[in-house]
Amino acid sequence: MGSTDRQQLLSTLPSVDELLKSPEGTAWLNGFQRSIVVQAVRDVIARIRDEILSSTASGFTRDSLISDIDRQIRKKASCSLRRVINATGIVLHTNLGRSVLSGRMLQNVVDVSSGFSNLEYDLDAGKRGKRHVHTKNLIRDITGAEDAFIVNNNAAAVLLCLNTLARNRQVIVSRGELVEIGGSFRVPDVMAASGAVLREVGTTNKTHLHDYLDAVTDQTALLLKVHQSNYRITGFTEEVPVTELVDAGRRLDLPVMYDLGSGCLIDLRAYGIHSEPSVREIVKAGVDLVTFSGDKLLGGPQGGIIVGKKRYIEQLQKNPLARALRVDKMTIAAFESVFMSYRDEKGAVDEIPVLRMLFQTPARIRSRAVKLANRLKDRLQEEQIEVIRDTSKAGGGSLPEIEFPTYAVSIRPARITVNELERRLRAGSPPVIARISGDALLLDARTVSNGELGLLAAAISSALAPA
Numbered sequence: 129m130g131s132t133d134r135q136q137l138l139s140t141l142p143s144v145d146e147l148l149k150s151p152e153g154t155a156w157l158n159g160f161q162r163s164i165v166v167q168a169v170r171d172v173i174a175r176i177r178d179e180i181l182s183s184t185a186s187g188f189t190r191d192s193l194i195s196d197i198d199r200q201i202r203k204k205a206s207c208s209l210r211r212v213i214n215a216t217g218i219v220l221h222t223n224l225g226r227s228v229l230s231g232r233m234l235q236n237v238v239d240v241s242s243g244f245s246n247l248e249y250d251l252d253a254g255k256r257g258k259r260h261v262h263t264k265n266l267i268r269d270i271t272g273a274e275d276a277f278i279v280n281n282n283a284a285a286v287l288l289c290l291n292t293l294a295r296n297r298q299v300i301v302s303r304g305e306l307v308e309i310g311g312s313f314r315v316p317d318v319m320a321a322s323g324a325v326l327r328e329v330g331t332t333n334k335t336h337l338h339d340y341l342d343a344v345t346d347q348t349a350l351l352l353k354v355h356q357s358n359y360r361i362t363g364f365t366e367e368v369p370v371t372e373l374v375d376a377g378r379r380l381d382l383p384v385m386y387d388l389g390s391g392c393l394i395d396l397r398a399y400g401i402h403s404e405p406s407v408r409e410i411v412k413a414g415v416d417l418v419t420f421s422g423d424k425l426l427g428g429p430q431g432g433i434i435v436g437k438k439r440y441i442e443q444l445q446k447n448p449l450a451r452a453l454r455v456d457k458m459t460i461a462a463f464e465s466v467f468m469s470y471r472d473e474k475g476a477v478d479e480i481p482v483l484r485m486l487f488q489t490p491a492r493i494r495s496r497a498v499k500l501a502n503r504l505k506d507r508l509q510e511e512q513i514e515v516i517r518d519t520s521k522a523g524g525g526s527l528p529e530i531e532f533p534t535y536a537v538s539i540r541p542a543r544i545t546v547n548e549l550e551r552r553l554r555a556g557s558p559p560v561i562a563r564i565s566g567d568a569l570l571l572d573a574r575t576v577s578n579g580e581l582g583l584l585a586a587a588i589s590s591a592l593a594p595a
């Protein structure tokens with residue numbers, strides 16, 4: 129395009145004022161905040177002007193201009209962080225917000241946060257109190273620990289423990305437990321950031337008690353065990369049972385810490401899972417400090433829970449880092465409510481969405497999948513739609529070896545590719561996150577609630593509708 133053509137094209141670009149006074153402009157101003165409308169109009173005009181000047185655009189039409197502005201306004205007026213439908217079947221999906229909170233937890237957050245609260249006020253004494261008292265006794269009752277403390281997440285819990293107990297000193301860890309969790313939590317890196325010195329012992333597949341004992345010097349501050357979380361080493365393997373590590377710690381007068389990762393508060397053997405000890409069992413084994421996440425198997429808000437011996441927890445609370453890692457009242461309110469649910473184990477599985485989604489019967493999942501498939505078949509004639517058996521993973525670095533039997537709705541689109549369908553669903557409102565398997569899109573009913581079935585069916589039919 130020559131420079132006169134460019135000037136010619138630029139002169140046909142309407143001004144911000146003209147657009148605001150147009151019938152579309154009036155409608156936008158009636159429906160949205162003025163600042164959003166003006167900014168969107170300016171942004172789109174500026175972008176088109178730049179494209180014309182750099183010859184990356186050969187022109188524009190009034191319709192394309194209006195629809196660009198319209199899209200921009202809607203984008204600016206809606207939140208970036210929003211609800212999505214998780215049809216992946218992965219209950220603890222870290223990218224999709226990990227644990228879903230129950231109505232009971234959320235109601236407590238609303239009650240506590242919409243007014244003032246006794247967050248750090250002792251109502252009996254009429255003076256300053258501590259924010260941790262609200263959850264401490266509940267956690268003690270549920271886990272059997274002497275004391276408890278909550279920080280921002282489990283990474284923060286590990287950091288605080290290492291910094292408090294082992295700064296400038298050595299921490300002995302098995303080479304089989306130098307875990308990396310998605311999103312950049314790595315045991316050696318957290319160790320370095322805490323100021324503790326990593327002393328790795330044993331090999332990837334086998335670590336013996338004498339490996340720990342041989343490494344102990346007067347520089348040793350802590351024996352650390354880390355839950356493998358998202359991987360398993362199988363075959364010719366050996367690890368030191370936590371009870372033996374505790375015995376060794378006692379003899380050597382060294383504290384023993386266990387980063388349990390997920391941290392399960394119920395006995396999973398009732399659900400056929402024998403590989404995951406409960407926090408109560410680990411505490412009972414005599415571990416001095418146990419850390420775990422609030423939003424993995426526990427099913428609460430993001431948080432890092434530290435339970436263990438009172439004298440160590442008190443040391444943690446005095447560390448200046450504790451103030452930097454402290455949790456908000458909304459988190460405490462959600463935790464207090466989720467711990468109340470745990471006072472009754474059966475009730476917890478019904479009430480806590482993470483546990484309910486993981487341990488619902490395959491028959492229930494199938495019935496939701498069938499409902500969804502029937503709704504889709506009513507609306508869509510050309511697509512091949514069927515309910516299939518599949519398995520889902522827990523996710524969130526929890527129970528990696530367990531395959532949970534599930535049911536999914538499989539859709540083979542007739543007019544577009546399965547990748548295009550997946551993309552359209554992600555771009556929809558609400559966005560739907562699904563899985564592709566071969567030429568089919570799979571919607572796992574495990575993580576879709578009854579209440580979402582209508583929205584999901586509508587989202588799929590609109591994504592498949594002819595443009």
Ligand SMILES: *Cc1c(COP(=O)(O)O)cnc(C)c1O
Binds near residue numbers: 431525
């Ligand atoms: C998940 C996990 C962490 C990190 O926990 P966040 O709550 O995500 O910070 C740390 N250690 C282990 C072993 C884990 O599984």
